[in-house]
Amino acid sequence: SQTIHQWPATLVQPVGSPLSLECTVEGTSNPNLYWYRQAAGRGLQLLFYSVGIGQISSEVPQNLSASRPQDRQFILSSKKLLLSDSGFYLCAGGGVTDTQYFGPGTRLTVL
Amino acid sequence: GEDVEQSLFLSVREGDSSVINCTYTDSSSTYLYWYKQEPGAGLQLLTYIFSNMDMKQDQRLTVLLNKKDKHLSLRIADTQTGDSAIYFCAERDYSSASKIIFGSGTRLSIRP
Numbered sequence: 352s353q354t355i356h357q358w359p360a361t362l363v364q365p366v367g368s369p370l371s372l373e374c375t376v377e378g379t380s381n382p383n384l385y386w387y388r389q390a391a392g393r394g395l396q397l398l399f400y401s402v403g404i405g406q407i408s409s410e411v412p413q414n415l416s417a418s419r420p421q422d423r424q425f426i427l428s429s430k431k432l433l434l435s436d437s438g439f440y441l442c443a444g445g446g447v448t449d450t451q452y453f454g455p456g457t458r459l460t461v462l
Numbered sequence: 463g464e465d466v467e468q469s470l471f472l473s474v475r476e477g478d479s480s481v482i483n484c485t486y487t488d489s490s491s492t493y494l495y496w497y498k499q500e501p502g503a504g505l506q507l508l509t510y511i512f513s514n515m516d517m518k519q520d521q522r523l524t525v526l527l528n529k530k531d532k533h534l535s536l537r538i539a540d541t542q543t544g545d546s547a548i549y550f551c552a553e554r555d556y557s558s559a560s561k562i563i564f565g566s567g568t569r570l571s572i573r574p
Contacts, residue, residue: 357504395550
């Protein structure tokens, strides 16, 4: 089965600073990859998904972007963070039955 | 569009059964899932059911699917304190080969 790695685990950034969160996948090739955001006490909001290198679909307009430079690497970025970008960011990879396996998450606090 | 709905909270006594319910709208869903999220952690896949099945059992977990009513449930037998978590129901979005739609999650709390 696949394993999803994410880092860092926690991050505190000032408003207006850039962001780069990295996700890598082990144990599979050509996975579908996903970025979700979970606000405190809320459900999951799908931000981006990718079905292959360089292919990114955006679900929600915002000041975040995603890139997939390699098959098993998915990066979430921002040029200038907003307070509203705070949340718990989860990366997930799609499996054989389209089940999604999740990474441990990154808790981002923007001050 | 597709939607998945769950109640937000459920409280059960330790040792009793927990039943978490979910309704979905996409009648062409192929897979339906239950995930568990413990505090501060990612989501852990508990089980999934293919849409041509009515029931799936895995140890203490029983999933029931009523396709006519678009209703999915997760029953946890002999609920333990370690079962305290948020449980997410999800369906595969058939209109998009890649997306899975999640419910907002049900927070299960266990009382002694």
